Amino acid sequence: MIVGLSNPKKKYHNTRHNIGSWYIYSLAKYFNVLLKEEKKFFGFVASIKTYSNDIHLFIPNIFMNINGGAIYKIASFYNIDLNEILVAHDDLDLVSGTSKLKYSYGHSGHNGLRSIITHFSKKKINFYRLRIGIGRPNNKKEISSFVLSRPFNEEIYLINISIQNAIQNTIALLGKIT
Template identity: 65%
Template sequence: MIVGLSNPKTEYHNTRHNIGSWYVYSLAKSYLNNFKKEEKFFGFTSSCYIDSNHVRLLVPNIFMNINGQSVLKMASFYNINLSEILIVHDDLELNPGIIKLKYSYGHNGHNGLRNIISVFNNKKINFYRFRIGIGRPINRDQIASFVLSIPTKKERILIERSILHAIEENFILNILKC
């Protein structure tokens, strides 16, 4: 299962905090799949076959700090363990356009990850994280407004290029082979 962390789509779709959803929507589009709204999962879902693996896609349509509810609902329904889920999210520690894959159990201050760890009720479960850099504001007091704002044109180009590169290079095949 691949989850693109997000805030509700209509209001926040173009913000830095929703970059995880940008990746998942782009991935589905590359496989010519559409999303449908699934009330029971509090979000939008799709699926595709990647290297003959059936992969479920989820973009929560609830606030970031409760995204874990959406992830847990879908994972429970399909009997998917947290260790089998790739969480795609924005990362303040990486510059725009930088992407990294990590397998660990921490949240590094990210509220969406914090909530997922909390609802799965185990702080030591490793899971895959695909981190997409958004950079960091100069003033630490501006983090909330920064992540909820739209990236500059230059940042958006770098971010979109990194997403496209990850899809073209089948970045997630590394995970599926594990």
């Protein structure tokens, strides 16, 4: 399963914190599938077929700090373990226009990742993370307003480039793990 972390779509879709959902929408477009709201999972879902496997795409449509419950629910329904999930999320420690794939344990202070780890297990389980850079504000006190605001046009351009690169890396990853 591939998950794009987000806050509720209507109000927060265009914010930096929802970069994970931007990635999922771009991935769905690449594979020519539409995401549909699935109320029982509290989010939007689609399936793609690649390398003879069904891959579920998922965007939770609930607040970031509680999205782990929705992700756990859909993963349990499809019998998917945490180490079989790629989680795409915004990352303050990477500049706009960069993305990095990581397979490890931990949340690095990201509340969405913290919620996922809490819902899946208290044990240390490695999972795939696609970190999409959004940069960091100069003042640490502005982080909350920064991630919940819309990026500037030049940032959007760079973020979209990193998302396209991330899609190519995801396709390569899917080929390696299937």
